[in-house]
Amino acid sequence: xxxxxxxxxxxxxxxxxxxxxxxxxxxxxxxxxxxxxxxxxxxxxxxxxxxxxxxxxxxxxxxxxxxxxxxxxxxxxxxxxxxxxxxxxxxxxxxxxxxxxxxxxxxxxxxxxxxxxxxxxxxxxxxxxxxxxxxxxxxxxxxxxxxxxxxxxxxxxxxxxxxxxxxx
Amino acid sequence: xxxxxxxxxxxxxxxxxxxxxxxxxxxxxxxxxxxxxxxxxxxxxxxxxxxxxxxxxxxxxxxxxxxxxxxxxxxxxxxxxxxxxxxxxxxxxxxxxxxxxxxxxxxxxxxxxxxxxxxxxxxxxxxxxxxxxxxxxxxxxxxxxxxxxxxxxxxxxxxxxxxxxxxxxxxxxxxxxxxxxxxxxxxxxxxxxxxxxxxxxxxxxxxxxxxxxxxxxxxxxxxxxxxxxxxxxxxxxxxxxxxxxxxxxxxxxxxxxxxxxxxxxxxxxxxxxxxxxxxxxxxxxxxxxxxxxxxxxxxxxxxxxxxxxxxxxxxxxxxxxxxxxxxxxxxxxxxxxxxxxxxxxxxxxxxxxxxxxxxxxxxxxxxxxxxxxxxxxxxxxxxxxxxxxxxxxxxxxxxxxxxxxxxxxxxxxxxxxxxxxxxxxxxxxxxxxxxxxxxxxxxxxxxxxxxxxxxxxxxxxxxxxxxxxxxxx
Numbered sequence: 001x002x003x004x005x006x007x008x009x010x011x012x013x014x015x016x017x018x019x020x021x022x023x024x025x026x027x028x029x030x031x032x033x034x035x036x037x038x039x040x041x042x043x044x045x046x047x048x049x050x051x052x053x054x055x056x057x058x059x060x061x062x063x064x065x066x067x068x069x070x071x072x073x074x075x076x077x078x079x080x081x082x083x084x085x086x087x088x089x090x091x092x093x094x095x096x097x098x099x100x101x102x103x104x105x106x107x108x109x110x111x112x113x114x115x116x117x118x119x120x121x122x123x124x125x126x127x128x129x130x131x132x133x134x135x136x137x138x139x140x141x142x143x144x145x146x147x148x149x150x151x152x153x154x155x156x157x158x159x160x161x162x163x164x165x166x167x168x
Numbered sequence: 169x170x171x172x173x174x175x176x177x178x179x180x181x182x183x184x185x186x187x188x189x190x191x192x193x194x195x196x197x198x199x200x201x202x203x204x205x206x207x208x209x210x211x212x213x214x215x216x217x218x219x220x221x222x223x224x225x226x227x228x229x230x231x232x233x234x235x236x237x238x239x240x241x242x243x244x245x246x247x248x249x250x251x252x253x254x255x256x257x258x259x260x261x262x263x264x265x266x267x268x269x270x271x272x273x274x275x276x277x278x279x280x281x282x283x284x285x286x287x288x289x290x291x292x293x294x295x296x297x298x299x300x301x302x303x304x305x306x307x308x309x310x311x312x313x314x315x316x317x318x319x320x321x322x323x324x325x326x327x328x329x330x331x332x333x334x335x336x337x338x339x340x341x342x343x344x345x346x347x348x349x350x351x352x353x354x355x356x357x358x359x360x361x362x363x364x365x366x367x368x369x370x371x372x373x374x375x376x377x378x379x380x381x382x383x384x385x386x387x388x389x390x391x392x393x394x395x396x397x398x399x400x401x402x403x404x405x406x407x408x409x410x411x412x413x414x415x416x417x418x419x420x421x422x423x424x425x426x427x428x429x430x431x432x433x434x435x436x437x438x439x440x441x442x443x444x445x446x447x448x449x450x451x452x453x454x455x456x457x458x459x460x461x462x463x464x465x466x467x468x469x470x471x472x473x474x475x476x477x478x479x480x481x482x483x484x485x486x487x488x489x490x491x492x493x494x495x496x497x498x499x500x501x502x503x504x505x506x507x508x509x510x511x512x513x514x515x516x517x518x519x520x521x522x523x524x525x526x527x528x529x530x531x532x533x534x535x536x537x538x539x540x541x542x543x544x545x546x547x548x549x550x551x552x553x554x555x556x557x558x559x560x561x562x563x564x565x566x567x568x569x570x571x572x573x574x575x576x577x578x579x580x581x582x583x584x585x586x587x588x589x590x591x592x593x594x595x596x597x598x599x600x601x602x603x604x605x606x607x608x609x610x611x612x613x614x615x616x617x618x619x620x621x622x623x624x625x626x627x628x629x630x631x632x633x634x635x636x637x638x639x640x641x
Contacts, residue, residue, distance in 0.1 A: 011193060011365045012582045013521045017349040018412070020559070021444045026630040035351055037317050050637060069638075095445065141328065143635040145413050146628070148331065148441035150456035152484035155439050156517045157342040157373055158409035158416045159524065160366065162588075163451075163558035 014160060021095055029091040031139045034104045039092055040135045042069075043084040053084040054132035054139075059105045062125025069136045077127055081120050089116030169273065169527045169578075171546015177272045177585055178548055182264035188257040191217050195254055196368035202311020203242050211238045214250075221253050242309050244301050251375035254368070259518035265580050269525055270510070276430075280479065280512035281394075289380050290335025299326035300339060300378040304371060312367055315356040323347045331441075339377040341439075345411040346370045348444075369521065376516055394478040399426040400492065401434070401470040401482075402500040403463055404526050405575055405590030406606035408451070408558035412444035415451045419464060419606070420526050420577070420590070422504040423472075423482070431508040433526065434477065436460060436484040446627045449612045451560045453628060457486045464606035469495040480511035497591055497604065501528040501575050524577040529587065536569050543574065543587065553579060553586040561605040562614060563589060570594040575604075 009015055030052075032041040037059045043066075045051035053074055055066040066074035066084045076082030081089075092101045093116050102109040107122050194213030201210055214234035221230045230253045233246035270277050289297055303326045310319055327347060330340035346367065353359055404420040416439035423432045440454035452461060463470045469492040476483040505528055513522055532543040534552075541552040552574075554565040568574070571592035579586045591604035612618050 008582060010361055010363060011189075012363070013366050013369050013519075014581055015363050015366055016555075017363055017366070018352050021412070021447060023447050023624050023627070024445065025625050026445055026627050027625060030631060030634045035317075036321060037354075044634075052634075052638065140639060141324075142443055143631060143639055145441040145443050146631055146635055147639070149334070150438065150440035150454065151334070151337055152436070152438050152457065152486075153337065154418070154435075154437035154481045155338050155341050155409075155414070155416055156513070156522055157338055157345075157370075157377075158411075158414065158439070159521050160342075160370060161345055161409050161411040161414070162556040163408040163410040163415070163560065164555050165557050165559035165564070166555050 014162060016164065016166070019097070019100065020164065020166065022097070024091055024094040029087050031142055032088060032092045032095050033138070033142075034092075034096065034101070035138065036134070038135075039088065039101060039105055040138075041088045041091070042136065042139045043087050052136075052139075054135045055082075055084045055088045056130060056135055057085065057089070057105060057123065058125065058128070061128075062105070062107070062123030063128035064123065064125060065128060065130050067129070067132050069132050071132050073129070079127070081123075086116055086120065089119050092116065093119065169529050169545075171548060173272045174545050174548045174550055177269065178550065181583065182261075182268055185261050185264060187220075188261050191220050192254055192257055192365070192368070195250065196364040199308060199368050199371065200312045200362050200364045202309055202314055203237050204240075204309045204311070204314075206238050206240070214238055217250070217253055221256065224256065226252055226256060242305060244305060247305060247308055247375055248379055251372040254372045255376060255516060255519070258369075258520060259515060262513075262518040262520050262523065265520055266523060266525075269523070269578060269585075273525070273527065274506065275433075275525070276509040278509055278511050280515065290333060293333045293336055294380070296326065296329035296333050296336060297339075297378050297380060299329050300343060300374070302326070303343075304375055304378060307371060312350075312362045312364065313357050315350050315354065317351075317354050320347060320351045320354060323350075336377075337439075339374060341411075341414045342370060342374050342377065344413050346374070348412045369519065373519075394476045394483070396474050397423060397425055397432075397477045397482070398473045398475070399471075400424045401436075401463075401472050401489075402495050402497075402504065403467070403469070403606075404497050404501060404505075405604055406464055406561075406609070407435075407524060407577060407588070407590065408560060408605065410442075410451065410558070413441055415440055415442050415454060417452075417455055417464075417606070417609075418524075419460060420524075421470075422500055422508045423477075431504055432477075432480070433505075433508045433510040434480050434482045436482045438484055443631065446631075448559050449561075449608045449617065449621060450627055452609050452611070457484055459486045459489045459491055460484060461606075461609040463489075463491050464604075465609040466491070467494060467496055467604070469493055479513060496602070497575055498528070498573065498593065498602065501526070520580050523580050524588070526575070526590075527578050527587070528573070528575055530573045532572070532574075534569050534571055536565075541565060541568060551584060551586045552576075553581075553588045556588045558605060560608060562607050562612075562617075563592065563603050563605050567592055567594045567596070567603050570596065572600075 038056045040056035043053045057064045198210035218231040218234040229249040233249035303323045330336040402422045407418045409416040419436045423434045438455045438457040471490045532545040541554045542549040571594040573593040575591040576587040576589045
């Protein structure tokens with residue numbers, strides 16, 4: 001953004017602060033977000049329909065964790081990110097774009113990071129357990145949006161949020 | 169819209185608008201800095217605001233708020249006074265801009281029918297409103313530049329509480345959209361620039377919506393007040409709004425009242441909650457108004473019976489509407505738009521961002537210059553807002569560039585008028601085709617898009633399956 005544009009940008013009511021989220025298949029990784037200083041999400045178990053894994057990567061330190069939603073540690077974590085963390089990183093790159101994920105995690109992108117595996121390769125962090133409940137409850141809240149009834153009462157505030165195909 | 173009308177519209181701006189916006193800019197800068205410690209500049213902005221409003225009914229309250237805030241005391245009533253002052257300035261701007269547009273278009277606008285404002289917030293809302301006010305106060309004290317992950321996270325509980333009360337949907341949807349932007353911008357201190365006007369707008373509207381005696385009651389059913397109308401609704405087009413967790417389609421149309429009377433410009437709204445991974449044509453499937461969507465997709469009129477009309481807002485009840493005869497929106501616009509009477513927005517909803525007046529433009533030259541689109545008509549060019557073409561419909565910037573007729577909404581942003589296309593007539597492969605934002609309201613009609621959708625899988629179904637297994641445990 002040029003400086004000349006910046007003044008105008010600050011004085012506009014409708015500017016796109018969030019880039020458009022790209023569509024992706026949700027079956028394997030139904031939930032990904034950049035929140036609370038982490039890339040975090042929920043990965044469906046490959047073997048058990050009733051089980052999900054909660055995976056997270058902390059921005060800045062690059063430390064990571066993966067467990068079931070009942071806090072049972074993931075067996076795949078053996079000194080390196082497991083397959084669930086790889087799936088999380090891959091889907092995050094699809095949803096947000098590699099640049100945005102790298103920036104949020106404060107990973108030195110250097111000459112560019114294009115894939116989830118490259119992102120994980122540059123983390124430089126270690127395994128550090130954290131409770132799954134924080135992320136899992138955010139996932140449940142996420143799902144609960146789909147339970148809210150629709151409305152035909154106008155929401156004039158949504159004029160600040162036009163739908164757009166820019167970036168699609 | 170004719171070339172001469174365009175020339176008149178683009179010629180200068182309403183008197184006093186720039187000064188009003190300058191006062192808003194000052195307040196927004198103070199809000200970006202935060203009221204924990206009001207600096208010299210902030211104190212001046214607050215004093216200027218109080219001075220400008222001194223002769224209005226808000227004068228005393230704004231003067232008191234400016235004094236207290238400058239002295240370092242931040243109470244909800246003072247923030248409410250500031251939000252009210254800001255809404256008054258922008259509401260006046262809206263009135264002036266719309267009056268100018270109406271004069272140019274020769275559009276009649278019926279006066280605002282004052283309705284009894286609900287004295288109390290909807291049932292069960294008091295705690296949620298208090299929690300929202302508390303978060304809005306923390307944001308104001310901290311200022312945008314000080315917002316970090318913890319402060320954004322503190323908004324989670326109030327927003328969840330507001331979402332749970334149907335009557336607070338407006339507030340909840342607004343705060344959820346703001347919170348998502350703040351979350352993605354954390355820590356805000358590292359942003360090269362802050363969207364001060366935008367976040368000031370959202371904050372101020374939220375403060376008004378979260379006040380017990382203010383707009384809090386206006387987000388609910390509210391379907392009992394207002395006049396009841398029946399008649400034939402001729403659809404003009406759909407304006408689609410969306411953020412991560414909400415989607416809304418506003419269908420603009422012309423209502424021919426049963427039993428005669430002047431045609432009215434109205435809009436029907438339908439909104440749903442969603443999640444950020446549901447995007448594109450799948451959005452239509454979330455909207456609970458199959459009859460309205462069918463009329464939109466098939467370009468048909470609707471026969472409606474006893475729908476409440478608040479100003480220009482038709483409170484949609486899908487089971488009180490029947491799909492009627494085919495009706496081309498371009499024909500409707502050509503025949504009806506000039507004579508249809510528009511309505512005023514409720515006073516507290518007035519803000520330039522809400523200006524969205526249907527117009528028909530024909531016989532222009534579409535130009536694209538370094539990504540910026542415009543229509544040139546009679547030697548005058550008006551900017552075209554191709555950023556507002558929704559991804560859930562078939563209308564693209566390329567089609568707009570190849571168009572010769574456009575049904576759109578006139579909008580105003582940052583000192584200029586824009587046209588937001590709802591539909592165009594364009595020449596594609598030497599054939600003239602009509603393409604409308606709402607054409608995919610019953611699912612995409614383009615085989616390529618259908619295939620891509622099928623390949624990506626049904627996001628809604630996948631998430632519902634997950635919700636079924638994991639929720640309520």
